[in-house]
Amino acid sequence: GLTLDTQGQALTNLDSGTSGGIVSGGTLDLRAGSPDNTRGYIGSPGNQTLAIANTVSNDAGHITSDANLTLNAGIVDNGTGLLSAADTLQITSDDLRNSGEISATTTRLRIADTLDNTATGLIDGVQTDIRAGTTNNTGRIYGDTLNLAGGTVNNTGTGTIAARDTLQIGAQALNNTDGALIYSLGDIGIAGDIDASGNLTGRMQTLLNASSTIEARGNLSIQSDTILNRNDHLVTGSTTTTTTVSERLIQPNGSTEKYDPAILGWDPYYKDNGxxxxxxxxxxxxxxxxxxxxxxxxxxxxxxxxxxxxxxxxxxxxxxxxxxxxxxxxxxxxxxxxxxxxxxxxxxxxxxxxxxxxxxxxxxxxxxxxxxxxxxxxxxxxxxxxxxxxxxxxxxxxxxxxxxxEVWNEYEITSRTVTEPTVTDSRPARLLAGGDMLLDGNGVKRNDSSEIVAGGTLTVRGGTVQNTGVEGIRSETENGRVRFRRIEHHGNWSDNYTEELSAWSDFTPAPITSTVTLANYRYEDHAANPTAARDVQSANGSAPVGGTHPFAPPVISITPGPDGSQILTGGFNLTLPGGSLFHINTNPGARYLVETDPRFTQFRNFISSDYFLQTLKRDPERELKRYGDGFYEQQLINDQILALTGRRYLDGYRDTEAEYKALMDAGVLFARQYQLTPGVALSAEQMALLTTDLVWLTARTITLADGSTTEVLVPQVYLRRTRTDDLRHSGALMAATDIDVHTTGDLVNSGTISGNGVTLRSDRDIVNEGGTLRGQSLYARANNDLKNISGRITGITDVNGNGGDVTLLAGRDLVLDTRTLQSANPNGTRTSIDRIATVEGGAIRMDAGRDLIAHGADVTADKDLIATATRNVDVGTVEAAVSTRVERGGNVNGRSGYIEETANAHRGSVFSAGGNLALVGNNNADNRGGTVRLHGSTVAAGGNALIQGSEVSIEAARDRTLVDVQNVSRDQYTRTMRDMETASGGKVTAGNNLTILGKRDANGEGGNISLRGAYVSAEHRQASLIADNNLTVDTLTLQDRSIDESFMRKSGFLSKTAIEQGS
Incomplete structure (x- = not known):
C-alpha cells in the first residue's frame, strides 16, 4: 500500500492524466491540507482513504478505487471530475459541490452543510445514500435504491432525482420546483427523516411541488405537515370576440314576450301595410x-x-x-x-x-x-x-x-360580444402514483390547479385539504337597436293608411354572466395535424388544438353511431421535454428523437412502438424516427390517458407496460382488419369504425430548438366510450381508483375529486364550490357543515345501471345553493344564475344534523331519494333578474320616449326520484320540532313520496315581468305598460302514494300543513294530507296591472286607461 501525508500542507497533482499521478498498487492512504487534483489522477486497486483538512479540488480529475473509497474533507469541489469506487464510496464533508460524476455500487454522502449537484452533475449508485444539511440539485441523482435525507432538499429546474427501484426522502423541507422531476420505477416514500436502519420516520414540515412532477410507478407515500402541489406558472387572461349577426325579434305592443319573426305569420293585406x-x-x-x-x-x-x-x-x-x-x-x-x-x-x-x-x-x-x-x-x-x-x-x-x-317594437341584434376567460400560461404540478398514494400530515394539503392521481387508492389523512381550481367569468352581451312600428290612419272617412316607423335606438341589455373553471393547460387555436382536424370537423366533432405541455392533449370527440358512443383522442402539439432525464437526439440516423438517459435506464428494454411495427411485419429501421424511446413513449401514453379520462389507468389495468402492449395489440388488429398503414392519421370515418380502445401511430412534425423541423411517429391513444364514465377534467384534479380522505380541518374543493369509490370525511366542514365530486359510490360526511355551492356531486352507475349511490351527511347544516352573478352597463342591470348546484346518482341519502337548505338546486336519484334534517328542511329558489331602460327622445306634453323592461324569475329547486322519495324535517328522537318549506320548487317521485314535518308549507313563487313602452312622435305620444305576475313551482307529485304529514312536536306545537298556489298529485294511487292541527289551502294572488295612455297635441285630448286586477 501507499501512505502519503503532507502534514497539512497543500498537495498539487495537476495534468497527470489517467496513467500517472498518485497511484498505489494496493491500498492508498492520503492525508493533505488542500489537494488540487485538477485534470489529475489518484487511483488504487485496493481501498483508498483520503483525509483532507480543508478543500479537495477535482476539476476534470479522477479519484477512483477498484474497491472502496473514503473521502473526508472540509470542502469537496468535484468540478467536472470523477469520484468513483467499485464497491463503496463514502464522502464526508462540510460542503460538496459536484459538476462531474460521483458513482459507486454504494454511494454514501454525509454532508454537514450544503450539497450542490449542478446541472452537469451526476450522483449514481446501486445504493445511493445521501444525508446533507441542504441539498441543491439541478443535475441527476440516481440509484436503484436511493435514500436522500437532511434538513432541506431543493430539486430545481433541470434537476432529476430518480430511483430504479425505491426512493426515500427524509427531510424537514422538500422543494421540487420549476419543472424538476422526482421519479421512481418502484415506490417513493417521503417523510421527516431516515433512521439508521434506513426506515422513514416522522413527518416532513413542508413539501412544495411547484410546476414539477413527483411520480412513482409503484406506491407514493408523503408524510408532511404541509403539502403544496402548486401551479406557479398559471397566468390567466381573457379573449373578447364580437360576431356580427342579423337577428330580429318582434314584441307586440302591450306584450312582455318577444318573438322570432320566423315563427310568426304575416298578413300582407291588413290596412294595406300588413x-x-x-x-x-x-x-x-x-x-x-x-x-x-x-x-x-x-x-x-x-x-x-x-x-x-x-x-x-x-x-x-x-x-x-x-x-x-x-x-x-x-x-x-x-x-x-x-x-x-x-x-x-x-x-x-x-x-x-x-x-x-x-x-x-x-x-x-x-x-x-x-x-x-x-x-x-x-x-x-x-x-x-x-x-x-x-x-x-x-x-x-x-x-x-x-x-x-299591427303595433310592435322591432328589435334587431346586430352583434354578439363574448368575453371568455383563458389560460395564457400554465405548468401544473403533478403527484402521480401507479399504485397507492398516501398524503398524511396535520397541516394544509393544497392542490392548486394541478394534479394528484393514483392508479390504486388515494388516502389523505389529517389537516385541511384544498383542491383549488381557478374560475373565470364568461360574459355574453347582445348589441342591437330597437324601433317602434304602427299604422297611421289619415282622413276622417277614408281608408288611407300608412306605416310609421320610429328612428332606431341603441339597445344593449346588461351581459349574461356565468363562471367557468379554467383548464390546467394552455390550448392554442391551431392544430398539430390539419388533416385530422378537417376529418373530425366533417364528422360534427371538434377540431384538435395544441397544448404546451408535452403530455397534455386536449380532447377531440366524435359520435360515430346512433348508440351515442364517443371516440376520444388528443389533438396535441408536442413540446420537447426539458430536464436532465431526457436527451434530444437530432442526428438524422437516430431511431428516437427523445432518448432517456441510459445512466438511469441502464439500457433496460421498455416496450415501445417497435413492437407495434414488428407485429405488423414492418421493419422499424425503415420507418420514420420515433418520437421517443420505450420509456418516454410509455410516459406519453400515461399522460394521454390522464388527459382524456382523468385516471391513471384505463379500467382493468394496473401496469403501464401491460396497458401499452394491449392498446398496441388492438391497434394492430384494427390495421389488419381495414388494411391501414401506420403513420397516416385516422379519419373521422375510420374512427367511427372503432369498437375498442387502441393506440395508433401517427406522423407529426416537431419543431426543434433551432427552429428546424423533423417528422416523427407518435403513439396516439383512441378511446371508445359508450357513456361519459371517464372524466375530461378542468382545473385541479384528485383522482384514483378509490379515494379515502379524512381531514381534521376543512375539505374545500373547487376542482375535481373523482374515483370509483370516494369517501370524504371532515371533522369540520366540507365545501364543494364550483367543483365536482364524482364516484361510482360516494360518501361525504362533515362534522359541521356540508356545502355544495354551484358544484356537482355525481354518483356514476355502471353499464348495467348498478351503483352510483350518494350519501351526504352533515353534523350541522347541509347546504345546496346555486350562486347568482351580478352585471351592469349603462342600459341596466342583470342577475344571472350560475351553474346549478347538483346532486345526482342512483340512490341518494342526505341527512343534516341541523338544517337542510337547498336554493335553486337539482337533486336527481335514479332510485330512492331520502332527505332528512333534525331541524328544518328549506327547499327554495334563487332569483334571476334583468332591468333595462332605453331612452328614445322626443318631447310631447313633457313626455319623452323610452322602453323599460324588468323581469324577475325564480329558479326553484327540483328533487326527483325514480323510486321512492322522503323529505323529512323534525327527524330527531326527542321530537323537538322542525319545518319543511317548499317554495317555488318541485318534488317528484316515480314511486311513493313522503313529506313530513311539524310545520309543512308548500307554495308557488311569484315571477314578475314588466314592460313599459312610451313612444313619442311629432305631435303625439302613446304609452303601454304591462306588469304581470305568474306562478312557478310549488308542485309535488308521486307515481304511487303521496303522503304529507304535519305532526305536533313534543311541546304540542305545530302539526300544520299550508298549501298556497300549490299543485299536489298522486298519479296512480292516493294523496293523503294529514295535519295534527290545521290544514290550510289557499290560492296564490297574482297581480296584473296595465296602463294605456295616448295624447295628441292637436286635440289636446288625453286618453288614459289603468287596470289592476288580481287572480
Missing part, C-alpha cells in the same frame, strides 16, 4: 295561412229601378282546396240526376212576344217541374255545405283576428 299574427297550434300557418278568409257566399245585386234584385253567389268552387283545408265536405250531389229535355234542342221552350217562355204542357211540363226540383236540391245542398264552411271560416277569422297585431 301585420304579424301570433302562431296557433289549432291553425298552423303551413295549412291555414295568416290572413282572414272571405266567406263562402256573397250577394250579387242588380238595380231594377226602385228594387234591387240580389242573388246569393258562391265564392269557392266544389273543387277548391279550401274545403279540405278546413275539413268541410264540399257539396254532395249524389242521388240527384239532371232531367233530360224530352224534345231536345230547346223544344220545351215557346216563342212569346219576341222572347221565349217555358212550354208547361205534357212531357215538357213534367220536364220543367223535375228541372226546377233538381236545381232547388242542388242549391240546398250547396247552401248547406257553404254554411258549414262559413262556420269554420268565421271561427278561423275571429281567431286570426285575435292573434294579429
Amino acid at each position: 301585420r304579424y299574427v301570433l302562431p296557433s297550434e289549432q291553425y298552423p300557418f303551413s295549412r291555414y295561412g295568416a290572413s282572414p278568409r272571405k266567406s263562402a257566399t256573397y250577394e250579387i245585386c242588380e238595380n231594377g229601378g226602385d228594387i234591387f234584385n240580389c242573388t246569393t253567389a258562391y265564392r269557392y268552387s266544389d273543387t277548391d282546396p279550401i274545403w279540405a283545408t278546413f275539413g268541410v265536405a264540399p257539396p254532395d250531389y249524389s242521388g240527384l240526376t239532371l232531367p233530360v229535355e224530352p224534345v231536345g234542342g230547346g223544344g220545351c221552350m215557346l216563342a212569346n212576344e219576341g222572347g221565349t217562355v217555358r212550354n208547361m204542357m205534357g212531357a215538357c211540363g213534367t220536364y220543367w217541374n223535375a228541372y226546377d226540383a233538381y236545381n232547388e236540391a242542388v242549391a240546398e245542398r250547396k247552401q248547406l255545405a257553404a254554411a258549414a264552411l262559413d262556420q269554420k271560416l268565421t271561427a278561423f277569422n275571429n281567431d286570426v283576428q285575435s292573434r294579429g297585431f
Whole structure:
C-alpha cells in the first residue's frame, strides 16, 4: 500500500492524466491540507482513504478505487471530475459541490452543510445514500435504491432525482420546483427523516411541488405537515370576440314576450301595410295561412229601378282546396240526376212576344217541374255545405283576428360580444402514483390547479385539504337597436293608411354572466395535424388544438353511431421535454428523437412502438424516427390517458407496460382488419369504425430548438366510450381508483375529486364550490357543515345501471345553493344564475344534523331519494333578474320616449326520484320540532313520496315581468305598460302514494300543513294530507296591472286607461 501525508500542507497533482499521478498498487492512504487534483489522477486497486483538512479540488480529475473509497474533507469541489469506487464510496464533508460524476455500487454522502449537484452533475449508485444539511440539485441523482435525507432538499429546474427501484426522502423541507422531476420505477416514500436502519420516520414540515412532477410507478407515500402541489406558472387572461349577426325579434305592443319573426305569420293585406299574427297550434300557418278568409257566399245585386234584385253567389268552387283545408265536405250531389229535355234542342221552350217562355204542357211540363226540383236540391245542398264552411271560416277569422297585431317594437341584434376567460400560461404540478398514494400530515394539503392521481387508492389523512381550481367569468352581451312600428290612419272617412316607423335606438341589455373553471393547460387555436382536424370537423366533432405541455392533449370527440358512443383522442402539439432525464437526439440516423438517459435506464428494454411495427411485419429501421424511446413513449401514453379520462389507468389495468402492449395489440388488429398503414392519421370515418380502445401511430412534425423541423411517429391513444364514465377534467384534479380522505380541518374543493369509490370525511366542514365530486359510490360526511355551492356531486352507475349511490351527511347544516352573478352597463342591470348546484346518482341519502337548505338546486336519484334534517328542511329558489331602460327622445306634453323592461324569475329547486322519495324535517328522537318549506320548487317521485314535518308549507313563487313602452312622435305620444305576475313551482307529485304529514312536536306545537298556489298529485294511487292541527289551502294572488295612455297635441285630448286586477 501507499501512505502519503503532507502534514497539512497543500498537495498539487495537476495534468497527470489517467496513467500517472498518485497511484498505489494496493491500498492508498492520503492525508493533505488542500489537494488540487485538477485534470489529475489518484487511483488504487485496493481501498483508498483520503483525509483532507480543508478543500479537495477535482476539476476534470479522477479519484477512483477498484474497491472502496473514503473521502473526508472540509470542502469537496468535484468540478467536472470523477469520484468513483467499485464497491463503496463514502464522502464526508462540510460542503460538496459536484459538476462531474460521483458513482459507486454504494454511494454514501454525509454532508454537514450544503450539497450542490449542478446541472452537469451526476450522483449514481446501486445504493445511493445521501444525508446533507441542504441539498441543491439541478443535475441527476440516481440509484436503484436511493435514500436522500437532511434538513432541506431543493430539486430545481433541470434537476432529476430518480430511483430504479425505491426512493426515500427524509427531510424537514422538500422543494421540487420549476419543472424538476422526482421519479421512481418502484415506490417513493417521503417523510421527516431516515433512521439508521434506513426506515422513514416522522413527518416532513413542508413539501412544495411547484410546476414539477413527483411520480412513482409503484406506491407514493408523503408524510408532511404541509403539502403544496402548486401551479406557479398559471397566468390567466381573457379573449373578447364580437360576431356580427342579423337577428330580429318582434314584441307586440302591450306584450312582455318577444318573438322570432320566423315563427310568426304575416298578413300582407291588413290596412294595406300588413301585420304579424301570433302562431296557433289549432291553425298552423303551413295549412291555414295568416290572413282572414272571405266567406263562402256573397250577394250579387242588380238595380231594377226602385228594387234591387240580389242573388246569393258562391265564392269557392266544389273543387277548391279550401274545403279540405278546413275539413268541410264540399257539396254532395249524389242521388240527384239532371232531367233530360224530352224534345231536345230547346223544344220545351215557346216563342212569346219576341222572347221565349217555358212550354208547361205534357212531357215538357213534367220536364220543367223535375228541372226546377233538381236545381232547388242542388242549391240546398250547396247552401248547406257553404254554411258549414262559413262556420269554420268565421271561427278561423275571429281567431286570426285575435292573434294579429299591427303595433310592435322591432328589435334587431346586430352583434354578439363574448368575453371568455383563458389560460395564457400554465405548468401544473403533478403527484402521480401507479399504485397507492398516501398524503398524511396535520397541516394544509393544497392542490392548486394541478394534479394528484393514483392508479390504486388515494388516502389523505389529517389537516385541511384544498383542491383549488381557478374560475373565470364568461360574459355574453347582445348589441342591437330597437324601433317602434304602427299604422297611421289619415282622413276622417277614408281608408288611407300608412306605416310609421320610429328612428332606431341603441339597445344593449346588461351581459349574461356565468363562471367557468379554467383548464390546467394552455390550448392554442391551431392544430398539430390539419388533416385530422378537417376529418373530425366533417364528422360534427371538434377540431384538435395544441397544448404546451408535452403530455397534455386536449380532447377531440366524435359520435360515430346512433348508440351515442364517443371516440376520444388528443389533438396535441408536442413540446420537447426539458430536464436532465431526457436527451434530444437530432442526428438524422437516430431511431428516437427523445432518448432517456441510459445512466438511469441502464439500457433496460421498455416496450415501445417497435413492437407495434414488428407485429405488423414492418421493419422499424425503415420507418420514420420515433418520437421517443420505450420509456418516454410509455410516459406519453400515461399522460394521454390522464388527459382524456382523468385516471391513471384505463379500467382493468394496473401496469403501464401491460396497458401499452394491449392498446398496441388492438391497434394492430384494427390495421389488419381495414388494411391501414401506420403513420397516416385516422379519419373521422375510420374512427367511427372503432369498437375498442387502441393506440395508433401517427406522423407529426416537431419543431426543434433551432427552429428546424423533423417528422416523427407518435403513439396516439383512441378511446371508445359508450357513456361519459371517464372524466375530461378542468382545473385541479384528485383522482384514483378509490379515494379515502379524512381531514381534521376543512375539505374545500373547487376542482375535481373523482374515483370509483370516494369517501370524504371532515371533522369540520366540507365545501364543494364550483367543483365536482364524482364516484361510482360516494360518501361525504362533515362534522359541521356540508356545502355544495354551484358544484356537482355525481354518483356514476355502471353499464348495467348498478351503483352510483350518494350519501351526504352533515353534523350541522347541509347546504345546496346555486350562486347568482351580478352585471351592469349603462342600459341596466342583470342577475344571472350560475351553474346549478347538483346532486345526482342512483340512490341518494342526505341527512343534516341541523338544517337542510337547498336554493335553486337539482337533486336527481335514479332510485330512492331520502332527505332528512333534525331541524328544518328549506327547499327554495334563487332569483334571476334583468332591468333595462332605453331612452328614445322626443318631447310631447313633457313626455319623452323610452322602453323599460324588468323581469324577475325564480329558479326553484327540483328533487326527483325514480323510486321512492322522503323529505323529512323534525327527524330527531326527542321530537323537538322542525319545518319543511317548499317554495317555488318541485318534488317528484316515480314511486311513493313522503313529506313530513311539524310545520309543512308548500307554495308557488311569484315571477314578475314588466314592460313599459312610451313612444313619442311629432305631435303625439302613446304609452303601454304591462306588469304581470305568474306562478312557478310549488308542485309535488308521486307515481304511487303521496303522503304529507304535519305532526305536533313534543311541546304540542305545530302539526300544520299550508298549501298556497300549490299543485299536489298522486298519479296512480292516493294523496293523503294529514295535519295534527290545521290544514290550510289557499290560492296564490297574482297581480296584473296595465296602463294605456295616448295624447295628441292637436286635440289636446288625453286618453288614459289603468287596470289592476288580481287572480
